[in-house]
Amino acid sequence: MSGAEVLGVIAASEQLVEVAFKLAKFVKAVVDQIQDAPDRIRQEAGRIESLASLAARIKTTMSLQTEDVKNILIRCESYMRELQTLLEKISFKHDDTLRKKAWKAICGLQEEEDIMKLFAVLHQEYSTLDTHINLRTNAVAEDILAKLTNLDTQEQPSYVSKKCLQALFITDPAIDCAKLITSKGEIVSGTCDWITQKEEFVKWITTDGGLLWISGGPGLGKTMLSIYLTEYLSSYFMPLENGKRHLSTFFFCDAKDNTRNGSVAIVRGLLFQLLQQRRDLIKHLLPTYEVQKEQIFQQNSFETIWSILLRMMNDVGDSQVSCVLDGLDECEPASLQELLNKLKNITSSTPRLKIIVLSREYPRCLEVSLGQFLRIRLDPDAKAEVSDGLDLYISARVAEISKSRKYPDQLTNHVKKILRDKSAGTYLWISFVVQDLHNVEVSEVEESLDQLPRGLYPLYERILNQVGQDHRGLTLDILRWCTFAVEPLTLSELASALDITPTDLLDRETVLRGKLAFCGHFLSISNDIISLVHQSAYDFLTRKIPNHGEIPWFSLSSVEVEQSKLASACIAYFHDVYLEDEDIFGKLYRNKTRRQYPFFYYAARQWHNHFNHSSQHGIRILEEYSQFFFNSPVWEKWAHRVCAR
Template identity: 30%
Template sequence: MNIEGNSFGDNATIHQGNVYHYSSQGASDRCLADLRSTDPRDDKIRIEQTKGGLLRELYNWVLENDKFKLWYDDDDTKGQLLWITGDPGKGKTMLACGIIDELAVQTRLENPESKIILSYFFCQGTDSRINSAVAVLRGLLYLIIHQQRSLISHIKSKYDIAGKSLFEDVNAWTALSQIFITILQDTSIDNTILIIDALDECGTDQAKLLDFILQHSSLPRVKWIITSRNGPVIEQKLSTHHSRALLSLDLKDNEASISDAVETYIKHSVSRLDVVRDDKALQDELEEAMQQKANGTFLWVSLVMKELEQVESWDALQVIDEIPSDLKEVYTRMLGQILQLKRGSHTYCMQLLATACATYRPLSLSELGFLSDLPRAISEKPGAVRRVVTMCGSFLTIRDEIVYLIHQSAKDYLSTEAFRTIFPSGMGKIHHFLFSRSLQGMSQILRRDLWGLKAPGVLIDEIMAPEPDPLATARYSCVYWADHLCDGISEDWTRINDLDDNGVIHRFLNKHYLYWLEALSLQRSVSHGVTALNKLEALLTAIQ
C-alpha cells in the first residue's frame, strides 16, 4: 500500500503492515507457555516407560505405612511434610509415581469437581533443564495453573512487565518463590499436595530449595512429599530442622516391604523374558537366584534383566552367578565388558559415555553421534549410532530417539570411580572438545532462512520444523556451546586463544551471528543466546 500524497492530522497514528490482535486469553496462554520448562506429566510417563512400567504391587506397601497414613490423614500441622529417603536404586522414583497415581484420582488432575490440587516434579541430575530450584518451581506452578487457570493472575501482574525473562533472569528464583507462596495462600484453593522427587539431583540452588521447603512446610492447607538419597547436605538440614510438620520415612527402616516389592518385580520381569517364557522351571530358578543377590535394589534387577535379554536360556543362570550383588561392582563389570570390545567399538563407546556424562541434557541420536565425533559412516546414520549405544551395555538407554543415562548412580560412577577411564585427559578437555565440535557443527549448518520460511515476520506458533530438520544435529550446540567453553577453560589462560581477536569465536560470530539467533528463535531459545553472550563477556573480563 502506498500512502504517499496523503495528509494526516498532528495526532494521527500510522501503521503499515500486518496488525495482530491478542485477547486476554491469548496473553494468558503465552504466559503459561513461557512458564513451561517441562510438563511433569510427560516426565512421569517417560520415566515409567524407561523403567519398564509401574506395578501397583511395587508401591502399595507405602499406602499402609504408618507415617504415610499419618501424613495423609492429619489436617493439622503434625505431619504436613513427608520426607522419603533411601539409597540409589531402591525405588524412590517409582514410589513417587505410585503415590501420584493414588492421589491423582482425588484431585483436579483427574477429577475436575475436586477442590484439591496435586502438583509434582521429577528432578534429574543428568538434565540441566530439570535439575535446578527454578525449574522445580516452574514445573510445580505449571501443573497448579493447568488445574486452576484463574491462579495465573498471580503471575501475569509481573509477567506483563517482564515477559519470559521473569522465569529466566538472575532474579527468577526470588520472583517465582514469592509468586509460589502467594498462590499457595490463595483462598480459592482448598488443599494443595506437592511432590518433589529426587531433590538430591537438584544441582543448582539445592540449598535454596531445601530451605524454602522446610521454611514453608507448615503452611495451612498444603502437604508435601519429598524423596531423596541420603546426602550430607540434606541430612544436616533435616537433623537441625525441628518441626512437628516433618515426618521422615527411611527405606532402610522398611527393608521387609522393599524386599517383598523387589521379589514381585523379579517375578514380573522374569515372566516377560522371552528366552524363558515357556520354561516355568527355569523361571523359578532365575527368580530364586536373583532374589538371593538383589539386596532390595530395583535397579540391580533392571540391569540384570537387560543383560539376560542378550543371552540364551542355558546361559542365564551362569550370567546371574557372575554378576556382583553390589551396584558399583555391577557398573565395574559393565565397563570391563565394554573395554573388552574390539578396539574401534570400545573407543566409540568411551566417546559416547564421555559425551553423555558431560552434556547438560539428554541428546538425540543424531546430536550424540555428531558431538561424540563418531566416524561419519556411523554419526550420519541413527541406526548405526543406536548400535553403538547398545554396545555401551546398560549405562545408556534410548526412549523416543533420545539417549539417557540409565540412572543418576550410573553417571556418578562414570564421573568418579571410572573417571580416569572415561576422561583420561580430564573433564575440562571433554568440555572444550564439545565446545569445538559445537562451533564446527553450527558453522557447517547455519544459514539464512534455515527452514525455508520465506516470511521473516511469521509467528513461531504458525510454523513446524521441516522433515528432515536441518537443525537436528545442531540444536543442542546452539544452546550450550558457550557453557562448554566456560567449563572447558582451565586456569592456564595462556593456552586459550578461542577468545582472541580473529579467534574461532570471533570468526563464528562475525559470519554466523544472525543465523545463530535465527536458529535459537526456531527453538524458542533466544534467551539462551543472551545468557551465552553474558557468559562470554564475563569470561573475557576474567581472563584480561
C-alpha cells in the same frame, strides 16, 4: 519523611541507577571479550538492570521514598562497586598478549566464588526492595487483581492469559511421569503399598499440612514410589465427601534435562499444574507477567515466582493441595540450595500444602534443611518393606520371562533366588538383568547368572569391561557426550559430533545405533534422544579413583579435563562449518541448517558452557584456538548471532 530525607532517597536512587547501568554494560563487555566468564554472571547482568529499574521507579514515586528503601539502595551501590573491582581483573584490552589474556581468564575462574557471592547478596537485596515496593503499591495491585479476576472468570481465557501460560510452560510433569512409566514399566502390584502404612506417612497424611522426606540410595525404587504416591494421593483425597477439592501437583527432577534440574523449572511445573486445575488462580501471576513478560520465568526470577506460587497455594480455599517432588538431589547445587531455603519454612508459609520429597541423602544440604521434618529412610527404617516389595517385583518380572521363554519351574525358582541374592536390594540391577535374560538361551541361563556380579557398580563395571579394545575409544566418546552434554543430544547430533561415517546402505544415525549397543545399559534412547539411563550411571563414571589406584579405561573422573575436550570439539566443529559457509550463523535457527549440520546448533550455543567448566584446562583451549578467540570474524559473528540472542 522530611524534605531533606526525601532528597536523600532521590539522590541514592540516581546514584544507584548510574552505577548499575555502568556495571551492567561492563559485565556484558567482559562476557563478550572472554567466554570463560561464568555463565551465571551473564544471567545476573539482567538482575543489575532490574535493580536500576527499581531505583528509577523509586526516584519518581513518593510513596516509595522511605528510610528503609534508602538504606537498601546505599548497600546495593556499595556491592556493585565491589563487583566492578573484581570484574576488572578479568577484562583485557584487544592488544594484550595471548599470555596476558589467558592469565586474566584464569583469574576470572579464581575470582568466581567472590563474584557469585556478591551477586547472591544483590539478588537478596533485590528481593527485599521488590517486597517493599509491592507492599506499598498493594492498593493498586488489589485493583488490578479484581479486574483480572473478572476478566478470567469469563468462558474464554483472555489473550494475555494464553500468552502467559505459553511463556510459563517449560515441561509437563504429567507427560514426564508417563515417559517414566513407559521406560521403567508399570508398577508391580503390592511393591509400594507399604508406604501408606508407615507411622510417619500416616501422621503426615492425617494432618492439615507439612512435609515428609523419604530418602534412600540409588536404585531402590524411589521414582516408582513417587509415581505410586501421586496416584495414591489423588485417590485418597478425591472425591471428598464435604465437597472440598484436591489439587494434585508433582515434579520429577532429572539432572540430565535442563528443563527438570532447577528450582525455577520446578516452580514453573507446579504453577502450570495448578493453573490446569484452577484457572482463576492466574490472577496472582498476570500482574507481574504484564510488566516483566517472559523475564519473570528466567533463572534469576526464583524469588518472584516462588512468592506467586505461595499466593496461589494460599488462595485455594478449603481445597487440599498435595505435592510430590522426586529426585531433588538431581538439581543443580546452587539451585537446590535456593529451593531448600524455602522448603525449611514451607509449613508456616503454606498451611494447606502437603508435600513429599523423595531423594538421596546427599548432598549434605538436604539433611541440613529437611532433617527437621518427618522422615522415612528406605534403609534402615523401611528395609523389610522394601525387601518384600523387591521380592514381589522379582516374582512378577521372572514370571513374565518364564512364560515367554518357557522356563521349567526349577529354573524359574533358581532365577528368583539368584536375583534376590545378588541384587543388593536395587530395582535397577534387577531390571538390567531381566532385560539381558530375554536374549539368553534357556540352556545358558544358569551359567549367565553364575557370572553376574553382586550389586549395581560391579555390574556397571562388568558391562564396560566386556567392550572390546577396538571399540573402547568410540564408546568412551559416546559416554563422555552423554555424561556431560548440557542438554540431551539427538541421534543425528551425536552422530555429527562423533563424525560417524555412513555406509553404502545405512545412514549414520543407523550406524550410530549399532555403536551405542557397546554402552550396554548405560544409555536410554527415547524419541531419538540419547541420555544416561540413571543418575547412578553418572555417579559411577565420574567417581573419584583412589590415589595410586588403577584408572579404568572408562573413567570420566577428571571432570574438568572431560569438559575441556567437549569445549574443543564444539569449537572445532562450528569453526570448520564456518569455513564452508561464512553465512552459517545467519542461518543458525533454520531447520535446513539443522538438517545439514545437525551438531552446529548445539556446538554454537553450548561450547562456552563446557569451557566454563574446564577450570585451568581452559588455558589450553585459549592457546589451541587463539585465532578463534582473538580478532576473529567467526568470533564476531558468533557473538552477534548467538551470544547477543
